[in-house]
Every structure is written in C-alpha cells, then in structure tokens.
Amino acid sequence: MRKHKLLTATALNLTMGLLAVAGMSGQALAATTINTATTAPVKTSVAGDLTVDTAGSITVTSGNAITVDSNNSVTLKGKIDMLKSAAGSTGILIDGGRTGDLTVSANITVTDDYTPVDTTKAADGTAAPDGIVEAPFADSVARYGIHSTGTTPFIGNVIVNSGSTIAVDGKNAYGIRFENNIQGNFTMDGTITMNGDNNTAVSLENGATGNVYLSGTINSHGKDSKAVNLSGNFGGSVIIDGAYTGTGYATTSSLSSSVLKTVLATPEDLYQSGPLVDISGNLAKGLLIGSTVTRDETTDANKANTDQDGDGNADTTQSTATLTNYGSAPALRIASGTSDITLGGLVYGTTALNPPAVNYGLLVRGSITGSALYQNVDSVAVQLGGLGHAVTIANGIGIKGTVSSTAYGGNATALSVQSGATTPLLDVQGTNSWYGVVGNNSHLNDHQWHHDHDLRNSRQHHGPRHRYSVGRQPAQDQCRRRWGRLCRRYGIDRTCRGHTRPVEHPDEHHQQQHHQRHHNSLRR
Structure with a gap:
C-alpha cells in the first residue's frame, strides 16, 4: 500500500481509499482511516473523508487535532487527547463553511494544566483551608471541543452519539460551538463537561435548518457559564430531554455548619452562573x-410504530429532561x-397516536x-x-x-x-x-x-x-x-x-x- 508522503513520517497505520489525481500538484485522498495512535494533527484536505477507528487516537497539545478544511466527512470512533493543552486548542476545527457529516462516537478531551486551590483565609489573613477549592476552576484561556467558524453555512448533519464525552477547560471555552448556520440536523446525545468562567457546552449561534435534538448529559461549572445557547433561526424541531446541570458555586454538596459559614464569607465560592439553557433565536416549530x-x-400497528408521540425521534431513545x-x-x-x-x-x-389538542409554542x-x-x-x-x-x-x-x-x-x-x-x-x-x-x-x-x-x-x-x-x-x-x-x-x-x-x-x-x-x- 502506498502512503501519502505527508503522513509517512508519522508512522501511522492507515487504510486509504482510492487516490484521485489533482493535476500536477499532487494527490488528494478520497478516504483515510486512522487505526493506531498518532501524535500528528490531520487535515481533511490531505486525508479526504476521515475515520478515526476505535483502535486509533490523536494526541496533540496545541493547535487543532483535526481540521476540516475541505468538503469531506469526519467519523470519530477513536479518542482525541489534548491534555494540558495550549490556548486556543481545538479537538475538531471546521474551517469555514464546509459540506460533509460530522459523527462523534468517542471522547474529545481538551483540558488545561491548572489545579484549583483552596485559598480560604481566617479573619487574621492566615490560611484556613476548609476543603473547598475556590474559583476560578480553570485557567484563563479559551479552548474548544468542536468549533465551526465563519458565516458560510455548514452543510451536513452533526451527531454526537451516546457514550462519547467532550471535556473542555478554560475561560470563554466551548464544548461545541457553531458560529455559522447548520444546514442539516444537529444531535447531541453524549456527555459534555465544562470547567471555567463564561464557558458554554453547546452554542449554536446562527440557527439550523434541520431538527435539533439535545439529549445526553451536560455539567457546566463556572462563573457566567451555560449549558446551551441557541440563537439565530431554527427551522426544524427543537427538543431538549437531557440531564443538564450548571452552577458558578464552588460546591453544591451538603455542608457542615462551620464550612457553610466560611463559604458564605468567601465571594469566590458564591459566583453565579449564567442561564443554563439560553434561547435568543426564532424556533419555527417551538420548544419541547x-x-x-x-x-x-x-395492537400490531402500534407495536410497529416507533414514534408514537410524533416528535420525530424513536420513542425508545428518549429520556426525561432534568434542567437544574x-x-x-x-x-x-x-x-x-x-x-x-x-x-x-x-x-x-x-405517527402521533394522541397529539395534544393545543400545539403549544413551549411544552x-x-x-x-x-x-x-x-x-x-x-x-x-x-x-x-x-x-x-x-x-x-x-x-x-x-x-x-x-x-x-x-x-x-x-x-x-x-x-x-x-x-x-x-x-x-x-x-x-x-x-x-x-x-x-x-x-x-x-x-x-x-x-x-x-x-x-x-x-x-x-x-x-x-x-x-x-x-x-x-x-x-x-x-x-x-x-x-x-x-x-x-x-x-x-x-x-x-x-x-x-x-x-x-x-x-x-x-x-x-x-x-x-x-x-x-x-x-x-x-x-
């Protein structure tokens, strides 16, 4: 098997699809599968349609692990590790409006090299730790799990499957951020964990033409943090049935009377988050x-009906929303x-068996x-x-x-x-x-x-x-x-x-x- 010269030095075990000749400038890959560990970032303009298999992984500490800079699809079954990563580090960057699907079924970890500390002091100014670390809970630079930039629409479907985890640390950080419109469906059914001031787990800032389904689990921790931000125009259904929790507090655990007194006297322990789910856009088909x-x-007909509530999702995949x-x-x-x-x-x-008599805008x-x-x-x-x-x-x-x-x-x-x-x-x-x-x-x-x-x-x-x-x-x-x-x-x-x-x-x-x-x- 012939390897592309830009990838040979990384000692990757790659399975490549058909090669397409792009004039005299070289070869463009139709498809690439990574099925071993690599420490080299990957671009779709070189790799074509990209699959990181379950045995594969990408480990880097700065820049972008995967850059989508061409009209190709990405399927992530192997993890992206960006531990102790630099400012601006991004698991998957979609560079401008591209056409292709993005499917995430593995972990994306983009964390800092910062450890929160217990800075509690007694009235005389001496250290008096109470066992609770104070804010900030991450360093002061931005990072991204998935980031799509520009104003040209992204054309394709985005799916974050159950079992996948996105963890991001930093100030002004994002788990998933689409600055541009999505011309397709967006599904989040994984787990997102955010730490740091002004972080947002899922931010769709210019709407989507298809259906938006927000399920899974989100934990957002930090001053002015959010789990979900939706703005722009949404033409399809918007359904939220995930377990989402947010706070700016240092702790939400049960406390003894003495520790509670120190927490109440420590401003860094009582910072406030932003709204957990913040909607500032037009939702043509309402919010469920x-x-x-x-x-x-x-009946046999009912048994064969996989969407008895008629919301567009299989009944067996749906859960009960808990927004706290x-x-x-x-x-x-x-x-x-x-x-x-x-x-x-x-x-x-x-397919709805008993749709509500009123099509509420908010249910x-x-x-x-x-x-x-x-x-x-x-x-x-x-x-x-x-x-x-x-x-x-x-x-x-x-x-x-x-x-x-x-x-x-x-x-x-x-x-x-x-x-x-x-x-x-x-x-x-x-x-x-x-x-x-x-x-x-x-x-x-x-x-x-x-x-x-x-x-x-x-x-x-x-x-x-x-x-x-x-x-x-x-x-x-x-x-x-x-x-x-x-x-x-x-x-x-x-x-x-x-x-x-x-x-x-x-x-x-x-x-x-x-x-x-x-x-x-x-x-x-």
Missing part, C-alpha cells in the same frame, strides 16, 4: 422539554437583547428547577422576556411536567413572565412546586390560566383543574385581590407585595436544614 414515552402496545441551575440565573431563559423572537407551535408527525414535559441553594439568593426556574425585545410564544405554554424554584431568604419564582413576553395561554397540568408566577408588562392574551395544582411549597393538590383570570399586568390592588383569593382557596398564609412574588426569610439554621435535605434527595 421532553420526557420518556409511555408506549401503547395494544444552582444560583440566581434561570434554568431556562427565552429572551433577546438584540431582536424580537418567536416560538411557533410544535408540529407532530402523522414542558420534563423537569426544570432553579435552586438558589445559599442564603439570600433569588431563584428563577423559567424566565420569558425581559431583555428589551418582544418574545412571542404561539398557541400558549403547556406545563405537563415539573417546574420548581426554591430560595432561602431570597425570592423564588417558578415562571417569570417579563416585559415583552406574549402568549395566549398558560396551561398547567403537571405536579409542580411553585412559589409564584410573576408578570411585568407581559400578556396572556386570552386572559386564561389553567391550573391543577396549588401554590403551597412542595405540596400537591389533586382536585379538578381550575381556571384563573390573570389578564394583562394588573394594577396593584387587582394583584392583591387575586392573590388573596388564591390564598384563601388553598389556605396559604402569604402577602402580595405589588407585583413581586411571596418569599420566605428563614434563618441560617433553617437554611442549613433545607440545604441538608435538598442534597440528601439529590443523592437518592
């Missing part, structure tokens, strides 16, 4: 926060500071949780609008899962409908733990709020569905009267303070008890 599917197997943000930023924010945005109604395929079947965790921190689970531009959610909002928010001495809000947000209906059918619904110059156009749970903390009401008139932003006396009616109906001892939500102010001991219980439940 998904869940597992209870299948109907009563620790801190003051919302777990889900739908808002824009640059342009008006619209979420159209969800679209169900012909929550999974779980969305905002947890302040520490004392005197506000908490929001879902925020709509409030950044200066209109947010229109077609056909209404359906809550069939769980939306919850907790705070200890701060304000806790499950759904915050802020200035500029417009939707015709809020339909709550799930079992939820809500501290309140806040409106600020927002519109529920048909003046209806469907509701089948109470507003008491973590208690459940299993009576019939109730309908409340909430209307447009009410005057303060209207708000007080309506809130009073709800309180009397459910025996809630709360006061209405204008248009803000009711809050509790537990002392530190009370906070510590809730802190302990909360994390015990997480461990279970």
Whole structure:
C-alpha cells in the first residue's frame, strides 16, 4: 500500500481509499482511516473523508487535532487527547463553511494544566483551608471541543452519539460551538463537561435548518457559564430531554455548619452562573422539554410504530429532561437583547397516536428547577422576556411536567413572565412546586390560566383543574385581590407585595436544614 508522503513520517497505520489525481500538484485522498495512535494533527484536505477507528487516537497539545478544511466527512470512533493543552486548542476545527457529516462516537478531551486551590483565609489573613477549592476552576484561556467558524453555512448533519464525552477547560471555552448556520440536523446525545468562567457546552449561534435534538448529559461549572445557547433561526424541531446541570458555586454538596459559614464569607465560592439553557433565536416549530414515552402496545400497528408521540425521534431513545441551575440565573431563559423572537407551535408527525389538542409554542414535559441553594439568593426556574425585545410564544405554554424554584431568604419564582413576553395561554397540568408566577408588562392574551395544582411549597393538590383570570399586568390592588383569593382557596398564609412574588426569610439554621435535605434527595 502506498502512503501519502505527508503522513509517512508519522508512522501511522492507515487504510486509504482510492487516490484521485489533482493535476500536477499532487494527490488528494478520497478516504483515510486512522487505526493506531498518532501524535500528528490531520487535515481533511490531505486525508479526504476521515475515520478515526476505535483502535486509533490523536494526541496533540496545541493547535487543532483535526481540521476540516475541505468538503469531506469526519467519523470519530477513536479518542482525541489534548491534555494540558495550549490556548486556543481545538479537538475538531471546521474551517469555514464546509459540506460533509460530522459523527462523534468517542471522547474529545481538551483540558488545561491548572489545579484549583483552596485559598480560604481566617479573619487574621492566615490560611484556613476548609476543603473547598475556590474559583476560578480553570485557567484563563479559551479552548474548544468542536468549533465551526465563519458565516458560510455548514452543510451536513452533526451527531454526537451516546457514550462519547467532550471535556473542555478554560475561560470563554466551548464544548461545541457553531458560529455559522447548520444546514442539516444537529444531535447531541453524549456527555459534555465544562470547567471555567463564561464557558458554554453547546452554542449554536446562527440557527439550523434541520431538527435539533439535545439529549445526553451536560455539567457546566463556572462563573457566567451555560449549558446551551441557541440563537439565530431554527427551522426544524427543537427538543431538549437531557440531564443538564450548571452552577458558578464552588460546591453544591451538603455542608457542615462551620464550612457553610466560611463559604458564605468567601465571594469566590458564591459566583453565579449564567442561564443554563439560553434561547435568543426564532424556533419555527417551538420548544419541547421532553420526557420518556409511555408506549401503547395494544395492537400490531402500534407495536410497529416507533414514534408514537410524533416528535420525530424513536420513542425508545428518549429520556426525561432534568434542567437544574444552582444560583440566581434561570434554568431556562427565552429572551433577546438584540431582536424580537418567536416560538411557533410544535408540529407532530402523522405517527402521533394522541397529539395534544393545543400545539403549544413551549411544552414542558420534563423537569426544570432553579435552586438558589445559599442564603439570600433569588431563584428563577423559567424566565420569558425581559431583555428589551418582544418574545412571542404561539398557541400558549403547556406545563405537563415539573417546574420548581426554591430560595432561602431570597425570592423564588417558578415562571417569570417579563416585559415583552406574549402568549395566549398558560396551561398547567403537571405536579409542580411553585412559589409564584410573576408578570411585568407581559400578556396572556386570552386572559386564561389553567391550573391543577396549588401554590403551597412542595405540596400537591389533586382536585379538578381550575381556571384563573390573570389578564394583562394588573394594577396593584387587582394583584392583591387575586392573590388573596388564591390564598384563601388553598389556605396559604402569604402577602402580595405589588407585583413581586411571596418569599420566605428563614434563618441560617433553617437554611442549613433545607440545604441538608435538598442534597440528601439529590443523592437518592
């Protein structure tokens, strides 16, 4: 087998496809398979369609492990290791708009050479470590797992399969970043772990023409960090059913009273993350926060139907979303500071057995949780609008899962409908733990709020569905009267303070008890 001269020196064991002659300038490879370890970066302009097999790997400490600089596909079955890597290191760089598919079924690791330290000091300035390392949790340079640059669209499908892991350290770092539009489908079903300030696990910044399916697991740790950022125009369905967690805190573990006191006195331990899922683009087919599917197997036709909920994904591959943000930023924010945005109604395929009567623009079947965790921190689970531009959610909002928010001495809000947000209906059918619904110059156009749970903390009401008139932003006396009616109906001892939500102010001991219980439940 003849090897390309640029690859011979790397001592790779390569399986090459047919060679195509490119004039007198040399040969271009139609396909290359790497099935052994290499320490040399690879470009598709040399390798052609590239496969890193399960026995293969690429290990480098700077630059790009794989550069897609031609119209070719990449299939990653073997790992990319960029441990202790330099600034700007990138696992897979897509250089400008290219045509081809990207399939990742292996690990991409792009980490720093930094170890966070415990810098806690006593009142006299001497070292008094408490066992908790302080921020920052990574060094101060950017790195990328997958990065597509430029404004020309990427044409093809992107799939990150279950079982793959992307781990990236650094400030302003990204697990997956597409600056350009994707003309195709995008699927993330792997695991992404991020450490560092202002990091983002998945950032699709110029939309996609196909379907976007965000599943798998994301853990984002750092000040102003995010799990998902979606902006631009999305023409297909957008479904999130992953287990995503974010925080800027140094720890979310259960703490003893003495350690809790030092944490509360250490600003570096209490940095706030950004919104866990941040949507500032147009979603033509709405947003589904998904869940597992209870299948109907009563007939042969139903058994043969692999997509009984009609969302475009096989029922057996779907999971229940758990979006949890620790801190003051919302777990889900739908808002824009640059342009008006619209979420159209969800679209169900012909395979759907029992599609909802209302094609909500936002449907929550999974779980969305905002947890302040520490004392005197506000908490929001879902925020709509409030950044200066209109947010229109077609056909209404359906809550069939769980939306919850907790705070200890701060304000806790499950759904915050802020200035500029417009939707015709809020339909709550799930079992939820809500501290309140806040409106600020927002519109529920048909003046209806469907509701089948109470507003008491973590208690459940299993009576019939109730309908409340909430209307447009009410005057303060209207708000007080309506809130009073709800309180009397459910025996809630709360006061209405204008248009803000009711809050509790537990002392530190009370906070510590809730802190302990909360994390015990997480461990279970």
